[in-house]
Amino acid sequence: MKISKIYIDASAEDDPLARQIPDRLGVPVDHIGDPAWLYKGVAKAPDPESAGKSVLLLTRNKGSFIRNCPGTSHYTCCGYRILHIGAYCSMDCAYCILQAYYHPPVLQFFTNQGQMYEELDGFFAEGHTGRIGTGEFTDSLIWERVFPIARYLVNYFSGQDTAILELKTKTAAVDSLPQTGHCKKTIMAWSLNTESVIREQERSTASLESRIAAAEKVQANGYPLAFHFDPMILYPGCHQDYAGVADRLFSRIDPSNIVWISLGSFRFMPELKEVAARRFPDSGIVYGEFIKALDGKMRYFKPLRIRLYRSLIERIREKAPGVLLYFCMEDQEVWEKALGYTPEAYGGLSRMLDMRAEKMCGLKRTGQ
Amino acid sequence: MQAEHTAIDTAFIDLSDKRYLFTDQRGIDTLADSVGRVGLINPPILQMRQNGDYRVVSGFRRVSACIRLNFRQIPARTIGSEADFLYCIRIAVADNASARALSLAEQRRLVEKLYDLCGSKEAVSSALDQIGVFMPGELVEKFIRISTLPPAVQEGYAENYISLNTALAMESMSRASAEAVARLFEILRPTVNRQKEILGGLNDLAGRQGITIESVLRSREFADILEAMDIDRGRRMHLLRSEIYKRRYPALSSAEAEFFRHKNNLGLEEGMDLKPPQNFEDTTYTVILRFSSTRQLCCQAETLGRICRNPDLEVILKREIEDQQDLY
Numbered sequence: 181m182k183i184s185k186i187y188i189d190a191s192a193e194d195d196p197l198a199r200q201i202p203d204r205l206g207v208p209v210d211h212i213g214d215p216a217w218l219y220k221g222v223a224k225a226p227d228p229e230s231a232g233k234s235v236l237l238l239t240r241n242k243g244s245f246i247r248n249c250p251g252t253s254h255y256t257c258c259g260y261r262i263l264h265i266g267a268y269c270s271m272d273c274a275y276c277i278l279q280a281y282y283h284p285p286v287l288q289f290f291t292n293q294g295q296m297y298e299e300l301d302g303f304f305a306e307g308h309t310g311r312i313g314t315g316e317f318t319d320s321l322i323w324e325r326v327f328p329i330a331r332y333l334v335n336y337f338s339g340q341d342t343a344i345l346e347l348k349t350k351t352a353a354v355d356s357l358p359q360t361g362h363c364k365k366t367i368m369a370w371s372l373n374t375e376s377v378i379r380e381q382e383r384s385t386a387s388l389e390s391r392i393a394a395a396e397k398v399q400a401n402g403y404p405l406a407f408h409f410d411p412m413i414l415y416p417g418c419h420q421d422y423a424g425v426a427d428r429l430f431s432r433i434d435p436s437n438i439v440w441i442s443l444g445s446f447r448f449m450p451e452l453k454e455v456a457a458r459r460f461p462d463s464g465i466v467y468g469e470f471i472k473a474l475d476g477k478m479r480y481f482k483p484l485r486i487r488l489y490r491s492l493i494e495r496i497r498e499k500a501p502g503v504l505l506y507f508c509m510e511d512q513e514v515w516e517k518a519l520g521y522t523p524e525a526y527g528g529l530s531r532m533l534d535m536r537a538e539k540m541c542g543l544k545r546t547g548q
Numbered sequence: 549m550q551a552e553h554t555a556i557d558t559a560f561i562d563l564s565d566k567r568y569l570f571t572d573q574r575g576i577d578t579l580a581d582s583v584g585r586v587g588l589i590n591p592p593i594l595q596m597r598q599n600g601d602y603r604v605v606s607g608f609r610r611v612s613a614c615i616r617l618n619f620r621q622i623p624a625r626t627i628g629s630e631a632d633f634l635y636c637i638r639i640a641v642a643d644n645a646s647a648r649a650l651s652l653a654e655q656r657r658l659v660e661k662l663y664d665l666c667g668s669k670e671a672v673s674s675a676l677d678q679i680g681v682f683m684p685g686e687l688v689e690k691f692i693r694i695s696t697l698p699p700a701v702q703e704g705y706a707e708n709y710i711s712l713n714t715a716l717a718m719e720s721m722s723r724a725s726a727e728a729v730a731r732l733f734e735i736l737r738p739t740v741n742r743q744k745e746i747l748g749g750l751n752d753l754a755g756r757q758g759i760t761i762e763s764v765l766r767s768r769e770f771a772d773i774l775e776a777m778d779i780d781r782g783r784r785m786h787l788l789r790s791e792i793y794k795r796r797y798p799a800l801s802s803a804e805a806e807f808f809r810h811k812n813n814l815g816l817e818e819g820m821d822l823k824p825p826q827n828f829e830d831t832t833y834t835v836i837l838r839f840s841s842t843r844q845l846c847c848q849a850e851t852l853g854r855i856c857r858n859p860d861l862e863v864i865l866k867r868e869i870e871d872q873q874d875l876y
């Protein structure tokens with residue numbers, strides 16, 4: 181998807197990025213007093229979720245740049261923090277929650293980055309081991325053409341040793357990343373899925389081959405790696421397919437460079453169903469065997485989730501026994517039945533991941 | 549209104565010309581009875597056609613009652629053939645609305661007629677204003693959308709066995725699927741909530757299998773339920789809903805069946821029950837004891853002790869239902 185127009189919110193007009201980005205992209209620019217006007221226009225489009233991908237709103241982040249990941253009750257959260265650099269995405273996944281999260285979703289990039297670096301400094305100064313990622317409200321690497329924020333952040337994180345940055349992506353856009361000097365304080369992470377899910381559910385994303393090739397490339401530059409099998413989707417033959425992805429991954433990537441691998445099955449707010457069914461009529465993913473879970477989200481019937489996890493875990497353990505595996509938002513029963521233990525045995529999930537980051541990325545614990 | 553009061557020969561009134569008919573056509577027995585006793589108090593309004601005979605503008609039931617009573621001539625108010633559609637429909641609306649409020653179905657038919665004439669929502673709204681009918685734009689739009697649905701759905705809506713929202717939810721379906729659902733609703737006459745549930749279930753099943761709703765309903769199991777005329781409607785509705793649920797949630801429904809099989813082996817006494825967590829997502833089960841005497845409670849306590857040693861309870865709590873599934 182291509183950005184056809186840039187809108188600059190009045191509050192962002194004086195920020196240098198509001199001038200630099202239009203120069204880089206060379207597309208028409210419109211200055212708007214109130215973004216509500218833009219939202220209204222996008223909402224009126226026949227396919228608002230697509231319309232929101234073709235415009236870019238340059239605006240200020242009016243809240244905090246660093247936020248706690250919105251984990252839900254009843255399921256084990258990993259204590260992640262989100263670095264909120266912008267919102268929405270130029271790729272188009274059938275399951276993308278951002279389609280239903282914003283009303284309507286509009287591609288936006290925050291221009292008040294001075295405030296972001298101040299917040300990061302404050303966070304580093306606290307001295308807690310931190311795991312921060314930019315890939316929750318957007319994809320971490322889609323912005324490089326707009327503004328090489330990932331490159332700047334890699335350099336910024338390299339100058340401290342209390343927190344790691346996780347750049348999570350479905351692209352293969354790693355060329356702008358510094359080849360050296362990252363000091364292992366950035367983990368390069370890819371969301372992985374089966375060929376068939378990528379083909380049918382993830383429009384405009386990089387192929388599995390390209391993602392693994394990109395991971396191989398940054399591995400050569402010494403970046404620590406992570407992989408997220410999330411969202412895992414059930415379909416006939418999926419167990420074999422996911423195991424096949426693990427085979428391909430470990431044929432190219434050295435497990436000793438992997439900080440962690442997470443697993444999560446497709447889950448969604450009920451509101452997504454209508455949007456995904458409308459925008460992706462051939463996708464079929466919202467018609468899986470979902471039940472309303474304890475946090476109000478739709479999840480696969482639990483035994484199906486456990487079975488799906490077990491088969492992939494078995495294959496990963498065969499190929500990479502030492503890699504840390506964890507679940508994103510699952511309960512104790514799933515941990516126990518699929519992984520054979522619960523995070524409580526190791527001081528909780530957050531602690532488990534912090535320790536892993538400390539060990540593999542050379543973090544120092546000072547404030548805890 | 550420029551109308552002449554005159555006596556018209558009933559042989560010259562064409563009741564099949566329904567250009568201005570939008571009112572509910574209830575039976576005419578009571579009306580004929582009254583006309584027979586006291587005569588026609590409020591004469592119908594007729595419009596002369598180019599060929600010299602008449603169409604009814606307002607008073608279809610009154611004319612029908614007179615014909616049934618073999619009246620050769622009836623008193624009528626007549627409008628000239630040059631009067632346009634909007635003028636006549638305004639007269640028809642005024643004539644009816646002066647006596648009672650228009651029903652929802654009448655309002656819909658009125659919108660449909662105006663839409664045929666004007667072709668746009670805005671024009672219909674302004675025509676409604678002109679003839680003195682207030683209707684929110686949203687309702688006008690919904691009625692227009694209904695008028696574009698397959699006739700079977702429109703009929704279901706007109707006959708009240710398909711709700712307005714259900715009918716509109718059928719807009720995105722293929723014609724064949726909408727007709728198949730309309731037929732199903734005609735046979736089973738579900739309540740509005742059930743309509744929503746059935747439609748949602750069928751939609752999910754179709755999406756799941758990548759086929760149309762019509763194909764889902766053509767499968768043997770559904771066809772058998774619909775054709776089982778010897779089974780009463782309530783039972784068929786129950787069978788249909790169970791079949792949809794079983795197919796929509798194959799693993800969950802088989803886990804539920806498994807749970808009930810083991811629960812039956814526990815030997816629960818009267819007044820005792822064991823409830824699984826909702827959708828088996830949580831791991832907490834609930835025992836319910838209902839008792840009215842200490843003796844009954846003591847018996848239940850003893851039974852509880854036995855249940856705790858029952859291997860079926862072990863199986864229930866182990867929740868190893870996943871291994872019995874071979875779905876993916």
Ligand code: SF4
Pocket residue numbers: 268269270271272273275276277278317318319350385
């Ligand atoms: S890559 Fe991520 S953010 Fe982008 S559309 Fe897909 S799920 Fe949404």
